[in-house]
Structures are given as structure tokens and as C-alpha cells.
Amino acid sequence: MSIDVAAVRSHFPALSQGVAYFDGPGGTQTPTEVADAIAAAMVSGISNHGTVTAAERRAEEAIAAGRTAIADLLGCPADGVVFTRSATQAAYDVSRALSKQWERGDEVVVSRLDHDANVRPWVQAAEAAGATVRWIEFDRETAELTVEHVAAQLSVRTRLVAVTGASNLLGTRPDIPAVAETVHQAPGALLYVDGVHLTPHAPVDVTDLGADFYACSPYKFFGPHHGTVVADPTLWERLHPDKLLPSADTVPERFELGTLPYELLAGTAAAVDFIADLAPGDATDRRQRVLASMRAVEEHEEQLFARLLDGLSAIDGVVLHGSPKRRTPTALFSVTGHTGQQVYEHLAGLDVNAPASSFYAIEASRWIGLGDEGAVRAGLAPYTSADDVERLVAGVAELAGAAR
Numbered sequence: 428m429s430i431d432v433a434a435v436r437s438h439f440p441a442l443s444q445g446v447a448y449f450d451g452p453g454g455t456q457t458p459t460e461v462a463d464a465i466a467a468a469m470v471s472g473i474s475n476h477g478t479v480t481a482a483e484r485r486a487e488e489a490i491a492a493g494r495t496a497i498a499d500l501l502g503c504p505a506d507g508v509v510f511t512r513s514a515t516q517a518a519y520d521v522s523r524a525l526s527k528q529w530e531r532g533d534e535v536v537v538s539r540l541d542h543d544a545n546v547r548p549w550v551q552a553a554e555a556a557g558a559t560v561r562w563i564e565f566d567r568e569t570a571e572l573t574v575e576h577v578a579a580q581l582s583v584r585t586r587l588v589a590v591t592g593a594s595n596l597l598g599t600r601p602d603i604p605a606v607a608e609t610v611h612q613a614p615g616a617l618l619y620v621d622g623v624h625l626t627p628h629a630p631v632d633v634t635d636l637g638a639d640f641y642a643c644s645p646y647k648f649f650g651p652h653h654g655t656v657v658a659d660p661t662l663w664e665r666l667h668p669d670k671l672l673p674s675a676d677t678v679p680e681r682f683e684l685g686t687l688p689y690e691l692l693a694g695t696a697a698a699v700d701f702i703a704d705l706a707p708g709d710a711t712d713r714r715q716r717v718l719a720s721m722r723a724v725e726e727h728e729e730q731l732f733a734r735l736l737d738g739l740s741a742i743d744g745v746v747l748h749g750s751p752k753r754r755t756p757t758a759l760f761s762v763t764g765h766t767g768q769q770v771y772e773h774l775a776g777l778d779v780n781a782p783a784s785s786f787y788a789i790e791a792s793r794w795i796g797l798g799d800e801g802a803v804r805a806g807l808a809p810y811t812s813a814d815d816v817e818r819l820v821a822g823v824a825e826l827a828g829a830a831r
């Protein structure tokens with residue numbers, strides 16, 4: 428089954444404004460169903476969660492529905508789903524809990540490809556614990572990060588490897604199952620996968636990936652602004668975060684600080700339902716419908732992305748950064764004679780939203796010679812149309828032509 432883009436678009440009120448949104452990697456637009464679910468939760472008569480009043484039970488139900496939805500999205504147990512403020516906070520929280528068990532001389536491995544949310548929390552936790560930080564490099568030309576790049580940084584002292592499922596800057600999708608196999612050859616090494624940019628573009632199965640921890644952010648896949656990190660409950664049981672005395676000491680609750688945003692969890696459950704409905708085929712249970720839909724999303728985005736790359740690479744003066752074989756539909760490019768900011772502003776004037784930045788993947792941007800400014804990023808989403816792509820390509824061509 429394939430994606431019916433016109434039907435998908437009809438669910439997004441924002442798309443009727445005539446803007447072509449290529450900034451999905453920074454956060455997608457929101458379908459009515461998700462906004463309605465958030466509003467409905469807020470006015471439903473909802474209290475702090477508990478079991479006595481109906482209002483308390485509604486909060487309990489929102490939490491349970493949120494966990495089940497993420498479990499169906501990622502293929503993990505619902506009681507291994509932890510909700511956080513953001514993916515950034517998830518990495519900080521997990522790094523602080525894990526680093527209580529690190530010793531001087533232990534090694535923590537981070538990558539040059541990653542968003543800083545999966546770098547700095549580990550670097551800072553390692554420094555506080557006296558552990559050594561080792562850096563996974565990647566190919567500056569192709570933007571490929573291979574198993575060999577990872578293996579080069581592993582040792583018997585490796586405690587944690589943090590690597591992205593997909594680069595939000597260059598689109599690279601490292602071979603995570605192969606990375607996991609290599610990481611797990613080091614005794615006691617855990618793998619933390621940043622799935623923020625992968626989850627919106629591919630079917631995800633955390634067990635198949637071999638990730639010990641997998642983080643993502645619903646606002647990158649039609650949901651509201653919060654984060655989540657999943658792990659096997661038996662792994663969570665081994666960790667003891669700082670927490671308040673009266674708050675639950677159970678798993679996964681002990682990792683969730685303060686009152687959960689019940690309405691956002693209702694929105695996230697609606698976002699997963701929305702994904703399940705995108706192109707479910709004959710499947711009946713939600714996990715299978717999500718997988719079928721995400722396979723269709725991946726195929727659709729691949730085809731449209733090929734048109735985008737063809738269009739951009741045919742323009743004199745356009746430089747495309749990186750050419751990884753397995754990638755998300757995310758292009759990073761510069762236009763000779765113009766700063767990224769100028770391209771971004773020119774496109775914005777045409778109602779084409781494609782920002783320029785390093786997008787917090789600051790190590791990656793510096794590593795490939797783009798400094799802290801980065802370049803222009805155009806990312807596709809399931810609601811991106813062929814017309815959007817043509818408008819982007821035409822807008823870039825207009826500017827590049829004017830430069831000559």
C-alpha cells in the first residue's frame with residue numbers, strides 16, 4: 428500500500444496556508460486528530476493520577492495509553508517506556524543514572540555525527556565520573572559512519588556507546604544492528620541510540636536494532652512536544668536515578684520526575700494512531716499497522732527524495748553535503764555565492780521553509796567543514812508533495828541563477 432499524500436495533507440490545517448514545510452526534521456506539523464486529543468484530555472475532567480475518582484483514573488488511562496502507543500511504535504514492552512520533557516532530557520537523565528556506576532578509567536564513546544543531545548550529556552557525565560571520552564569519527568565526504576568507525580573506539584573498559592539511528596544533519600543511517608553486535612562484544616558495554624530523526628522515517632523495532640536504550644521525540648512524528656526513552660524493564664531495574672522521597676520507586680515511574688503531561692501523552696497516542704492509519708494494508712493490530720504504514724512512508728519518501736536530489740544536483744552552484752547510502756530523506760546543501768542564511772531567507776520569501784543551521788549537530792557540522800553555521804536543510808515528511816519539491820528546487824535555482 429502506498430501513501431495518499433493528498434489524503435494525508437487534508438488532516439493538517441497548517442498546510443492550507445500555502446507554505447511548503449521542509450523543516451520536519453525540526454518538528455512536523457500537527458494533524459487535527461492530535462490537537463483534538465490534547466484538547467479533549469484537558470477538558471475531560473482530569474486530576475493527578477490515581478484510582479479513586481474517575482478524574483484520577485482518566486490520568487492513569489492517559490499514561491497507560493501513551494506507554495502502549497510508544498510500545499506499538501517501537502516494538503518494545505510498554506513497561507519499559509519512560510516519558511521525559513525531551514530527548515535531550517532523556518539523555519541527561521539516563522547518563523546521570525548510569526554514570527553512578529562508572530569508575531575512573533572507564534570509557535564512554537560518543538560520535539561526531541550525533542546531535543549534541545546525544546553527545547554533551549555523556550561527555551559531561553563521563554567527566555564528572557572521571558571516565559575517558561572516546562570519539563567515533565565518520566567519513567567527511569560521504570558522511571558514512573561504519574561499524575569499523577565504531578569498533579576503533581571500543582575496549583574492555585567501554586561502558587556506554589551513544590550513537591544516532593539517523594543524523595538529523597546529513598541523513599546518514601548507520602547500520603545499528605551491526606553496531607550493536609560489535610558494541611555488545613565489549614563486556615558490560617551498553618548502546619544508547621538516538622532515534623529522534625530515524626523514528627519519523629522508518630519502521631523501528633528496538634529489539635532488532637539491538638539498542639539497549641532508544642530515545643525519540645513525538646513532535647518529530649506529528650505528536651506534541653515531549654520525549655521518551657525506552658529500554659528493557661530489567662535494565663531500568665538496575666538503575667537508580669535521583670528522585671524525590673515520596674515519588675514512586677517502581678519501573679518505569681521512578682525515571683519520570685514530577686507530574687507527567689497527561690494531555691501530551693493523549694496527543695502522542697493519537698499520533699501513533701494517525702501513523703497506524705497512514706497505509707495499514709490488511710493488518711489489524713496497531714503494531715502491524717504501524718509497521719506497514721512506516722514501510723509505505725519510507726518507500727514514498729525515498730521516491731520523492733530522489734526527485735529532490737536530482738533537482739538540486741542539476742543546479743549549477745549547489746553543493747550537496749554527504750552521500751550516505753542508507754539515509755533519511757534529508758538533504759544538506761549550500762549555494763555558491765550565498766550564505767545559508769541568505770538561501771533560507773530567499774526560500775522563506777517564497778513560502779518555502781527550509782532553514783539553515785548546524786541544527787545542534789555541531790560536532791558533525793564542524794567535522795565536515797561547515798563550522799557552527801552549517802548549511803541549508805531540506806527534509807521530507809509524509810505530507811510533502813511533489814509540488815512542494817518543485818517549489819523548493821525552483822526557488823534554489825532562481826537564487827543560484829541570480830548569482831551567476
Ligand SMILES: Cc1ncc(COP(=O)(O)O)c(C=O)c1O
Binds near residue numbers: 514
Ligand atoms: C537527532 C536528534 N536528536 C535529538 C534531538 C533533540 O530532541 P529534543 O528536542 O526532544 O530534545 C533532535 C532535535 O532536533 C534531533 O534531531
